[in-house]
Amino acid sequence: MKIDKRDMWFIGLIVAVVSVFISISGKEKTKLVPNDSTHQIAYRAAYKNAPGPEASFFKRAFFKADKKGAEVYCEPCHTEQKVPFPPNHPPKNRCLFCHKLQPLKL
Ligand code: HEC
Ligand code: HEC
Known part of the structure; x- marks a missing residue:
């Protein structure tokens, strides 16, 4: 599969959303x-x-x-x-x- 510029945008968006989720769930663990x-x-x-x-x-x-x-x-x-x-x-x-x-x- 050839990855073009549009695909990179999409992958970048997913990475951003996932990292926001991870950072939010990390905060929840603070005592x-x-x-x-x-x-x-x-x-x-x-x-x-x-x-x-x-x-x-x-x-x-x-x-x-x-x-x-x-x-x-x-x-x-x-x-x-x-x-x-x-x-x-x-x-x-x-x-x-x-x-x-x-x-x-x-
Ligand atoms: C930017 C976020 C943040 C702020 C602001 C903050 N803390 Fe914390 N605190 C943490 C994190 C992350 C830990 C380590 C994880 C945890 O909660 O056990 C921690 C740990 C602690 C612990 C040790 C808990 C334990 O028994 O393991 C105490 C006590 C504490 N903080 C008190 C305070 C007090 C008092 C203030 C304000 C003067 C304060 N914190 C401000 C994020 C914060
Ligand atoms: C009058 C004294 C006093 C005040 C005011 C006080 N603390 Fe504490 N705090 C303690 C003591 C003593 C401990 C450790 C023993 C305990 O857990 O009660 C503690 C423990 C903690 C812990 C660790 C709890 C854990 O599960 O290990 C956190 C988080 C914390 N305080 C946050 C705060 C924050 C945020 C405030 C202000 C809103 C605050 N404290 C105000 C005396 C105080």
Whole structure:
């Protein structure tokens, strides 16, 4: 089979789509923020404006956790309690882009 320029475009597109999928699924494996008593302060900050169970469906569907409000607590405490970061840990500004919060139980 002869591979011409059009085929190369198509192969390139497939490679791009597959690599996007791989990079997304890789991110999903990043550890979640544990929902334990230590991390309650961060969860409370993130979900402080969360709509209650009586709120309308739309309010609950469009609620966004206050990630920036929660992130101010992460690094100071981890430093103070000497929680080790893995040696190859990526840049740490914006913890919650990578480490997701456990979903809010309404
Ligand atoms: C008040 C202190 C404190 C705060 C605030 C805090 N952490 Fe932690 N974190 C800890 C301690 C202690 C551990 C290790 C023991 C444990 O898992 O509870 C830990 C562990 C972790 C782990 C590893 C969990 C695992 O499964 O091994 C992640 C990820 C993490 N924290 C992310 C965060 C992020 C993101 C924030 C900010 C939203 C945050 N932490 C805020 C104290 C804190
Ligand atoms: C760019 C993405 C990214 C950001 C931002 C980030 N991390 Fe991580 N973190 C990772 C990856 C990837 C790992 C290693 C894989 C894993 O989650 O076990 C990791 C590992 C960790 C671990 C060790 C988990 C364990 O027990 O193995 C802790 C604790 C942690 N991060 C805390 C934080 C905190 C606190 C912040 C913010 C100050 C932060 N991370 C920001 C991607 C990120």
